[in-house]
């Protein structure tokens with residue numbers, strides 16, 4: 001769960017939806033790893049075009065992906081940018 005300041009649009013709060021941990025933010029910049037998921041469920045899903053958002057801290061992400069039958073596909077990012085969230 002992410003909360004942005006209405007005036008400045010700066011990130012002011014980021015909470016892991018799984019464990020409730022509050023992630024560290026300094027001057028609107030997230031200082032920890034986060035897995036931000038935004039899903040738009042399509043017509044053929046049972047959720048009929050509803051949009052879901054959630055965020056996971058790195059620990060919860062690791063726990064979740066450790067249960068996958070098929071492992072996460074990993075690639076190296078050549079350039080780590082500010083806007084790569």
Ligand SMILES: [Zn+2]
Nearest residue numbers: 016019057060
């Ligand atoms: Zn967590």
